[in-house]
Amino acid sequence: MNPLIEQLEAFGALPFSCIDLHDSADVRSLRYTDLVRNRRTPLVDVVVEQQSQALLYLIDHTKMQRHHGSVEELQRLLAMRGEAAWLGVLQPGRLDIYATKLKPDPDAVPVCFFSDGGDAASVLPRLAQGEELAPVDSLSLRDELLRLMTDASEELRDAGISTQEIIALTGRALFFRYLIGRGIVRPEHLAVISPSSSSLKACFDNAQALSETNTWLDKTFNGDLLALPAEDYGYYFAHLTQRFGQGISRPLSAIMALDTALAPGISQRKLDWDELNFDHLPIGLLSETYEELMLQLNKSARHATSVYYTPYHIAEYMVEEAFYQQEAGSEARVLDPACGAGVFLVASLRKLVEMRFRETGKRPSRLQIRRILENQLSGFDTNAHARTLAALALYLTALELDPNPTPVEALRFNKLEGRVLIDVADPGCNKDEIVPMVGSLGEHVSEKYQHAFDLVIGNPPWTALKKPYEKIDAQFTQRCRAIAAERGLKEIATAYHNPDRVPDLPFVWGAMEWAKPGGRIALAVAGRWLFKQSPKGIAARRALFSALAVTGILNGAALRQSRVWPNVDQPFCLLFADNRLPESDDEFVFVSPHFEPALNGKGIMRIDASDARPVSFELVMNNPVALKALYRGTILDVSVVGRIRQQTDMTIGEFWEKSEGLLKSQGYQIASRALDDSFLAGMPTLLADYQLHPFCILGEELTPYQPEGLHRPRDPAVYRAPLLLVRKSLRANRNRGRALISSQDIAYSESYYGYSAAEYPLGELLVRYLLVIVHSQLFEYTALMTSGEFGVEREAQQIIDVDQFPFIPPEQLSERQRQGIEFCANQLINNQPNWSRLDETVAGLYQLSAADQQVIADTLATSAPFPAIRNQALAPVTEQQCTQFLAQLTESLSDVFAAGGHAVQVLPCSAGSSRLPWKFFTVSLNCDASSQPLPQKWLGHIHDLGTSRITILDQQQSSLTVGLLNHYRYWTPTQARLLASDIIWQFGASLEESA
Numbered sequence: 003m004n005p006l007i008e009q010l011e012a013f014g015a016l017p018f019s020c021i022d023l024h025d026s027a028d029v030r031s032l033r034y035t036d037l038v039r040n041r042r043t044p045l046v047d048v049v050v051e052q053q054s055q056a057l058l059y060l061i062d063h064t065k066m067q068r069h070h071g072s073v074e075e076l077q078r079l080l081a082m083r084g085e086a087a088w089l090g091v092l093q094p095g096r097l098d099i100y101a102t103k104l105k106p107d108p109d110a111v112p113v114c115f116f117s118d119g120g121d122a123a124s125v126l127p128r129l130a131q132g133e134e135l136a137p138v139d140s141l142s143l144r145d146e147l148l149r150l151m152t153d154a155s156e157e158l159r160d161a162g163i164s165t166q167e168i169i170a171l172t173g174r175a176l177f178f179r180y181l182i183g184r185g186i187v188r189p190e191h192l193a194v195i196s197p198s199s200s201s202l203k204a205c206f207d208n209a210q211a212l213s214e215t216n217t218w219l220d221k222t223f224n225g226d227l228l229a230l231p232a233e234d235y236g237y238y239f240a241h242l243t244q245r246f247g248q249g250i251s252r253p254l255s256a257i258m259a260l261d262t263a264l265a266p267g268i269s270q271r272k273l274d275w276d277e278l279n280f281d282h283l284p285i286g287l288l289s290e291t292y293e294e295l296m297l298q299l300n301k302s303a304r305h306a307t308s309v310y311y312t313p314y315h316i317a318e319y320m321v322e323e324a325f326y327q328q329e330a331g332s333e334a335r336v337l338d339p340a341c342g343a344g345v346f347l348v349a350s351l352r353k354l355v356e357m358r359f360r361e362t363g364k365r366p367s368r369l370q371i372r373r374i375l376e377n378q379l380s381g382f383d384t385n386a387h388a389r390t391l392a393a394l395a396l397y398l399t400a401l402e403l404d405p406n407p408t409p410v411e412a413l414r415f416n417k418l419e420g421r422v423l424i425d426v427a428d429p430g431c432n433k434d435e436i437v438p439m440v441g442s443l444g445e446h447v448s449e450k451y452q453h454a455f456d457l458v459i460g461n462p463p464w465t466a467l468k469k470p471y472e473k474i475d476a477q478f479t480q481r482c483r484a485i486a487a488e489r490g491l492k493e494i495a496t497a498y499h500n501p502d503r504v505p506d507l508p509f510v511w512g513a514m515e516w517a518k519p520g521g522r523i524a525l526a527v528a529g530r531w532l533f534k535q536s537p538k539g540i541a542a543r544r545a546l547f548s549a550l551a552v553t554g555i556l557n558g559a560a561l562r563q564s565r566v567w568p569n570v571d572q573p574f575c576l577l578f579a580d581n582r583l584p585e586s587d588d589e590f591v592f593v594s595p596h597f598e599p600a601l602n603g604k605g606i607m608r609i610d611a612s613d614a615r616p617v618s619f620e621l622v623m624n625n626p627v628a629l630k631a632l633y634r635g636t637i638l639d640v641s642v643v644g645r646i647r648q649q650t651d652m653t654i655g656e657f658w659e660k661s662e663g664l665l666k667s668q669g670y671q672i673a674s675r676a677l678d679d680s681f682l683a684g685m686p687t688l689l690a691d692y693q694l695h696p697f698c699i700l701g702e703e704l705t706p707y708q709p710e711g712l713h714r715p716r717d718p719a720v721y722r723a724p725l726l727l728v729r730k731s732l733r734a735n736r737n738r739g740r741a742l743i744s745s746q747d748i749a750y751s752e753s754y755y756g757y758s759a760a761e762y763p764l765g766e767l768l769v770r771y772l773l774v775i776v777h778s779q780l781f782e783y784t785a786l787m788t789s790g791e792f793g794v795e796r797e798a799q800q801i802i803d804v805d806q807f808p809f810i811p812p813e814q815l816s817e818r819q820r821q822g823i824e825f826c827a828n829q830l831i832n833n834q835p836n837w838s839r840l841d842e843t844v845a846g847l848y849q850l851s852a853a854d855q856q857v858i859a860d861t862l863a864t865s866a867p868f869p870a871i872r873n874q875a876l877a878p879v880t881e882q883q884c885t886q887f888l889a890q891l892t893e894s895l896s897d898v899f900a901a902g903g904h905a906v907q908v909l910p911c912s913a914g915s916s917r918l919p920w921k922f923f924t925v926s927l928n929c930d931a932s933s934q935p936l937p938q939k940w941l942g943h944i945h946d947l948g949t950s951r952i953t954i955l956d957q958q959q960s961s962l963t964v965g966l967l968n969h970y971r972y973w974t975p976t977q978a979r980l981l982a983s984d985i986i987w988q989f990g991a992s993l994e995e996s997a
Contacts, residue, residue, distance in 0.1 A: 006048050006062060006092055012117040013097050014126035015058075016944060021049045029359040032352065035402055036083070036282045040185050045079065046089075052130045052948055053609060054322050055315065056087040059102070063093040074106035082282035084143040086604030088129055088136070097125060103139040104146065104273055112136065123941065124917040130947035131919040131967070132600030144568070146273045147283075148291045151176075154253040155299060161249025163242075165299050169387050170228035171250075173292065174219060175206055175257040177227065177394045180288070182258075183280020186401055191410045194218065206254040209243040210236075224417035226393035229386065285402065286314030286348050289395045293343035294569075296387060312345045312461040312526060313567055315605060320459060320576055321349040323554070324524035325357065330456040332357035334378065337451070337516050338460035339442040339509060341381030341423065344392025346460050348399045351375055355403050368404045375400050376416055380451070382442040384427040393418045438463075438471050438505070443481050443512050451516055458517045458581075461526040462509035464572060466502050475500055478508040485511045486549060489583060494545045501538040507531060507546070510577065514550060517581035523550070529559050529573030533630045535790040535802070540626045547584065547622050554578040556609065557594040557633055559794050564602040573794055589616040594633045596971070597872055612951040627788040634786050634793050635861045636980055642854050643787045646780070647808050649848045654757075654772070655805025663761025664768075667720040668801055669727075669750040673713030681718045682707045682749040688727065688742075690753035696739030697773065697830040699727070699748060707749040714752075722747050722760035726769040728776055729754060732785065732792060732799045734868035736837065741776040743769055743831065755801045764812055767820070770827035771812050777830060778844035779837075781807060783858045786866060793867045810847055819847060853979075860974035875971040879921060883973050884910065888923060890975040894982035895925065902994055904928055911936055911963060920952060920965035921973075925985065927960050927997035937963060955989055957996040962989055 004022040011017065021030045023037060023044035030051070031038065037045040037059075047065065050058040059080050066073070077089055081102040091098040091112065098112035113136045115125050128135060151172060158168045181187040182202050187195065189202060196205045196214040205215040213235040219227055232238035242250045259276045293311040328334050332354050338346045354374050358366045366374075375396060383389050397415055401407045419425075428439045429446050442462075467475050479500045487495035500508060506527040513523045531543055532555070546552075558566065559573035567574060593614040595607040615637065621628045631640045658664045669688075670679065686704035694700045725744040730753050733740055742754075745766075750756055757772060759765035775781055786793045789803040815823070822843040829835050845855050864875040879887075892908045899906050904927045911922035912935050924934045940963070943954045950972055952965035962985065966972045 004048060006060060009092060009094075009117070010048070010050065010060065010097075010126070011941070012122050013115060014123045014128075014941060014947070015050055016126075016941065016947060019051045019057075019947070021051060023047060023049065026365070027363070029356050032356050032359065032365075032403065040281075045076070050126065053946070054318070055606070056083065056085045057129055057947075058088045058090050058126065060090045060092055063091050063098075066091055072108070073100060073112075074103075074108050074110075077101070077103045077106040079279055079282055081139060081143065082279045084284050084287045086606055097122075099125070099129075099135050101134075101136045101138045104141045104143060104277075105139070107137075110137070121917040124919070127919050127947050128917065132598065132604065132606065133919075134600075141273065142565075143283075144287060144291055147278070147287065148294060150257075150273065150275060150278075151291060151295045152298060154257060155295060157253040158250065159299075161246045163246065163250065164231075166387070167231065168299060169296055170230050171254060172257065172295075173228040173387075173391060173394065174216060175254045176288065176292070177398070178205065178215065178219065179257055180280050180283075180285075180398050181401075183283070184398070184401065184407070185281065186407050186413065187410060194410065203258045204255075206258050207251055209239040212239040212243075212251070212254075222413050223393070223397060224415060224419075226390060226397075226415075226418050226423075228390045228394075284314060285395050285398045286317065286345055288398075289343040289345045289348060289391065290314045292391055293345070293388065296343075296391075311342065313605065314345050314349070316526065316567065316576075317345040317349045317461075319609075320524050320526065320578075321346065321353050323576075323578060324457055324459055324522050325353050328357075328456065328522065329520075332361055332374075334456035335454060336379050336457045336459060337455040338381045339458060339512060339516065340460050340462040341383050341392050342385075342388045342461070344381060344395040344423075347379050347381050347392060347422075348395045350457075350459065351379060351396060351399050352403065354378060365405050366403070368406070371400050371403050372415065376418070376422060379422050380455070381423050382426045382447070383423070384425070384439050384441045386425065389419060389423040389425065392423055396422070438467055438474055440474055440477050443478060443508055453515065453518050453521075455517050455521060457522045457524065458513040459522075459524040460509075463505045464528040464574075466504050468503075472503065475503040478505065482508055482511040482545075485515050486545070489514065489549055491545075491549055494548060497541070498545050499538055499541070501531070501534060501536070501542040504528065504531070507542060510546060510550070514581055519581060521581045523577070523579040523581055525577050527575060527577055529557055529575040530790070530794070532557060532575060533559075533633070533790045533794050535626060535788065535806070539790065543626075544623055547619055549583065551580045551582045551584040551588055552577065552590045552619075553580055554591040555593070555629075557592065557629075558607070559594065559633060560597040561595060561602055561607055562795070564597070564599075565605040566602050566607050568605075571795075584619050586620070588619045590619070591615070592617045592629065592632055596875070598876065608948055608950070610948065610950050611946070612949055630789070630794075631787045634865045635857075636976065638857050638976060638980065639787055639861055642850070642857050643784070645850065645854065646784065646848050650808050650810045652809050652811060653805060654775075654807045654809045655802070657809050657811055658757065658805070661762060663759065663763070663765070665717065665720045665722075665758045665760075666801070666805075667716045667756055668730075669752045669754045669756060670712050670716055671714040671752045675711035675713065677712050677715050678709075679707075679712040679715045680709045682715070682721065683709050685721060685747050685749040688748050688750040688754065690751060692742070695742075696737060696833060697742060697777075697835075699742050699744040699746075701744065701746045701748065704748075719760065720756050720758050721749055722758050724759050724765045724769045725750075726757045726759075726772045726776070727754040728757070728799075728801075728804055730798050732782065732797060734797075734866070734870060736777055737835070739777075740782075741773055743773045743827075755804055757804075767812055767824075771815075771823050773830060774823050774826045774840060775807070775809075775844060776804070777835070777840060779841045779858055779862055780844045780848065780850075782866065783862055784808070786862070793865075797867055808848075815847070819843075822846070857976050860976040864971040864974060875969065877970050878968050879970055879973045883970060884921065886975060887973045887978045890978035891925075891982055894979050895985065898982075898986050898990070899927060899994070904994060904997055909934070918965075919967055921968050922952075922963055922965040925962040925964065925993075927993050929960065934961070934963070940965070953989075955992060957992055960993060960996040962993065 007017055007020045046059040046061045048060040049056050077100055081104045089100040089102055095117045097115045100112050115122055154172055155168050195218045196211050199205050199211045205211050216235050256275050290311055336350045355366050355371055381392055426442045426447050483495045483498050517523055556576040562573050591614045628640055631643050658666050685707045686701040687707045694703050723744050723746050726741055727750050728741045759768045784807055785799055785803045792799045792803055826840045826843050888908045892906055895906045907926045909924055911924050922936050937954055944952055950967040954963040
């Protein structure tokens with residue numbers, strides 16, 4: 003082992019996560035070829051990884067002094083890799099930590115740690131958990147690259163260049179800059195590429211240089227480059243230059259600027275082209291940002307075709323997971339059915355080459371790499387520009403992986419278009435017109451691709467098709483039905499309907515036809531389908547789980563609007579499956595990464611085995627709300643929701659529909675003011691900003707309604723009292739009110755859902771009863787556990803969320819229960835709520851135990867979708883919370899171990915350093931133990947520094963040491979009960995035997 007790695011162990015590093023860049027036999031080093039190639043010695047010595055991503059670049063201080071310039075230069079070069087990683091300089095007994103930065107501060111000093119210090123072992127774990135040990139960069143490489151590309155594109159557009167030419171010209175310039183940055187094209191090649199140019203950076207400076215350089219590019223790369231609108235480049239570029247002058251060459255020359263100073267007026271906080279080091283810039287990042295640029299230039303395309311670019315780190319994670327124990331190994335054939343700029347194909351090529359290296363023990367040759375590229379990868383897309391961008395990215399990746407990518411004459415590739423990259427545009431379509439297409443799912447796609455691939459992976463379009471494209475949606479439905487019929491699912495083959503005109507689920511069905519029997523499927527799709535509660539949505543989810551053996555789902559709903567997937571407002575999910583029909587006892591792993599700003603702000607998500615839960619297909623098929631309950635809660639929440647529903651076969655909505663004299667509706671909408679609203683004249687007007695009372699309407703204080711016409715005036719009867727008006731926004735603070743009761747007719751706006759009991763015999767009691775229900779924890783909890791939208795995309799609730807609440811009709815209440823409801827209602831109306839009394843009263847109606855109520859309280863305290871709750875869930879544990887947790891854990895374990903005559907003791911553990919991300923405690927049987935220190939070799943029991951739980955079994959001492967991440971969400975009494983179950987199941991027998 004490299005002695006540097008041995009020294010790193012003192013600072014909390016896991017040896018198996020360390021890559022020695024001096025060891026050319028380590029296949030993982032292929033991920034860091036830019037740090038090794040064209041150098042006598044690697045740029046850094048060791049890379050410490052976390053979930054296959056760089057966490058810390060380490061260099062020996064003596065090497066730093068001998069071979070490198072300033073620390074700032076190394077910080078800058080490493081920042082060009084685009085990872086949220088750190089730089090460590092190691093000397094005997096000391097580790098200096100620096101942030102990698104695009105604009106390093108020359109006066110910055112490192113944060114120093116000493117191996118004999120009490121907090122030494124916490125250094126790597128703290129970095130892995132997202133803690134910033136040194137001031138981080140305020141610049142994002144992705145954002146800066148996109149800004150530079152956008153600036154160049156806008157300058158060309160302002161000069162009058164067409165969008166398609168802008169995409170082609172900037173793409174070619176970037177590609178050529180990559181060839182130079184990677185050292186593949188060198189000054190000695192200039193005579194072959196552009197004889198008239200004075201240097202490589204001048205190859206895009208004028209008409210003649212542009213003509214020569216682009217002719218060479220086309221010849222070398224088989225016309226797979228972004229197409230220009232003319233074949234005679236001499237005439238084309240002369241004509242462009244004549245028309246636009248420097249407007250054409252200046253932005254392209256800027257891309258090529260290898261040593262140009264910053265332009266006047268450019269902020270020193272920003273990067274310029276000359277500061278980008280293309281030797282280290284990730285190809286996947288270029289594909290990602292260029293795909294985003296295309297969509298910015300074609301905003302109508304984004305709107306019409308619902309494309310979301312894929313962050314390259316997401317693609318790499320999916321590829322890593324999908325290839326795990328892949329039976330075909332490095333011979334696997336891969337399809338991306340909506341390849342865009344090729345992010346998944348690039349990641350797959352890298353992985354296949356790495357696997358070939360691992361299988362053979364030899365680094366693959368150029369010939370082997372190109373055979374993998376040409377024979378094992380396929381990408382479908384309707385967009386010609388996207389396919390050519392994918393070709394550029396694949397060429398660059400093949401060159402990067404090439405052990406000796408010289409001489410320049412050997413760069414010539416076989417053509418990828420039509421062989422690897424397949425045009426699947428609808429026959430007869432106008433390819434210049436930007437509209438949704440059937441594309442990959444059309445009958446025109448060759449049958450030779452059916453059941454041809456070991457892996458189908460990608461990110462198909464997400465957003466629902468607009469109504470003008472219902473014919474395409476009908477084709478999607480028919481395609482899904484045909485595939486269901488092929489799989490012998492007769493009922494689905496006749497009844498399936500594509501829900502809400504979404505395009506992504508049909509791609510999942512299409513993958514079943516493209517993948518070999520038993521092959522793998524890995525697709526990034528919108529996450530809404532997991533939680534839909536509409537009849538079509540439930541049916542579509544059941545159909546998919548009937549047709550496909552899902553093996554894993556990563557639910558990213560909590561990560562939307564974060565840097566994990568920038569610019570995506572929708573919930574997303576990563577779906578993994580084996581292409582076969584599921585069996586009755588099949589399970590899949592469901593994991594929902596939590597919102598964690600320290601990690602998410604760096605584009606990282608915690609993928610934690612401790613948070614992953616096996617879920618049976620039977621549960622998902624029979625319980626439509628199971629996945630939502632597991633996302634926002636735990637398996638205990640699934641049980642609690644089931645018990646709530648068992649108390650009644652009625653919902654609020656059903657009761658209102660079936661009972662005479664009851665009406666409900668959302669309030670009026672203004673919009674076009676086209677319809678008669680005179681019936682509302684003179685009624686008190688209730689608008690969204692009502693603040694006079696949190697729980698009831700003071701009608702005399704409101705302005706009388708003045709008719710002006712409405713878009714949707716609603717049925718006049720829905721405004722009649724007695725009324726309960728439920729606020730559309732479910733407020734985090736109950737004291738501000740979630741619903742208003744009114745004893746007089748009210749003209750209420752669309753900010754409220756109105757429930758009128760004007761003609762109901764027990765109308766007054768009914769609306770007071772509903773007022774109490776809506777303000778209970780149980781109501782918020784049920785919405786959180788069962789709503790398809792609340793807690794997924796928004797804090798607002800829909801009227802269906804109110805309607806679906808399980809409801810015990812007032813006629814079935816006992817006299818004591820009625821009195822309790824009346825008491826709580828009066829407290830609300832008097833603005834003197836007793837929340838504990840109210841919650842206990844409502845919980846009593848549904849016969850919920852104290853344990854059930856604890857589950858409800860803990861789930862709302864850590865999982866409700868409000869900023870204050872998110873912060874509370876992430877907060878460090880208080881002494882009181884820790885004591886309560888340990889007491890509950892002791893009680894839960896004692897209930898089981900006492901049957902065997904064992905006494906349980908749970909005590910906090912002194913961890914040596916309070917800076918560790920975890921808090922530790924010991925579980926012992928039959929011993930009068932005092933507080934124990936943390937075992938010296940605790941690191942040896944960790945499989946991942948990002949884990950939320952560490953478990954260390956000591957059979958000799960009949961004890962278990964457990965470390966939990968110091969976030970409150972892991973330390974509630976409910977989590978203590980769940981942990982007790984896990985301990986008993988996994989370690990109970992060992993503890994009893996050693997005791």
